[in-house]
Amino acid sequence: MLLEMTPAEGRPVRDSASTLSEIALPNDANPLGTLFGGKLMQWVDMAAALAASRHARRHVVTAAVDYMTFLQPVRIGQLVVLKSSVNRVFRTSMEVGVKVFVEDLTSGDVKHVSSAYLTFVALDGERTRAGIPQVVPETPEEHLRFQEAGERRQHRLDMRARAVERDRVAAEAAVRQGEK
Ligand SMILES: CC(C)(COP(=O)(O)OP(=O)(O)OC[C@H]1O[C@@H](n2cnc3c(N)ncnc32)[C@H](O)[C@@H]1OP(=O)(O)O)[C@@H](O)C(=O)NCCC(=O)NCCS
Numbered sequence: 001m002l003l004e005m006t007p008a009e010g011r012p013v014r015d016s017a018s019t020l021s022e023i024a025l026p027n028d029a030n031p032l033g034t035l036f037g038g039k040l041m042q043w044v045d046m047a048a049a050l051a052a053s054r055h056a057r058r059h060v061v062t063a064a065v066d067y068m069t070f071l072q073p074v075r076i077g078q079l080v081v082l083k084s085s086v087n088r089v090f091r092t093s094m095e096v097g098v099k100v101f102v103e104d105l106t107s108g109d110v111k112h113v114s115s116a117y118l119t120f121v122a123l124d125g126e127r128t129r130a131g132i133p134q135v136v137p138e139t140p141e142e143h144l145r146f147q148e149a150g151e152r153r154q155h156r157l158d159m160r161a162r163a164v165e166r167d168r169v170a171a172e173a174a175v176r177q178g179e180k
Contacts, residue, residue: 010136040114048084081110
């Protein structure tokens, strides 16, 4: 059940755009001595959740992560800076984009190491899905992200529908197998 319809008033992207900074510590290393990819995924989820909950002003849960790149390894000791913002709100869900940079603290060099798109769903105190205010793009870049997020949603929903259909066919086959 949906608690309420999408609130009419929108909020600008800049109101919820967030930055999370972490240091890659030795405990987070993979066997090659660089940052374990799963740790970066955790930080990306956290950074995205920050922007999503700031925008919705509600609890949010991750519904999907449909794109994430790992462009460069992160070295232990580097500062990892994750910038997140809400690209577009649909009804109870929203797409959040995260761009990750590393800063070498000794040289000051900054590199783009990862990008990701995540979908979050807003929930009320009863864990019921809740409407989210629309995000208002202001800059040309925000307008582009808003438009592209709509295209990605269509693809995402198509993929989801296909997965549901595959599961349905597999379940029917399992029943038929059991009947033999
Ligand atoms: C995410 C969740 C609330 C969706 O609930 P649901 O009953 O499947 O709801 P619906 O199918 O009606 O989808 C709700 C919204 O999410 C969107 N959504 C759901 N799954 C999606 C997916 N795989 N990709 C993109 N959007 C998705 C729907 O399009 C819909 O958006 P809209 O209201 O903006 O149109 C539910 O699946 C859930 O609780 N999942 C576990 C979440 C979790 O534990 N995350 C990890 C820890 S935070």
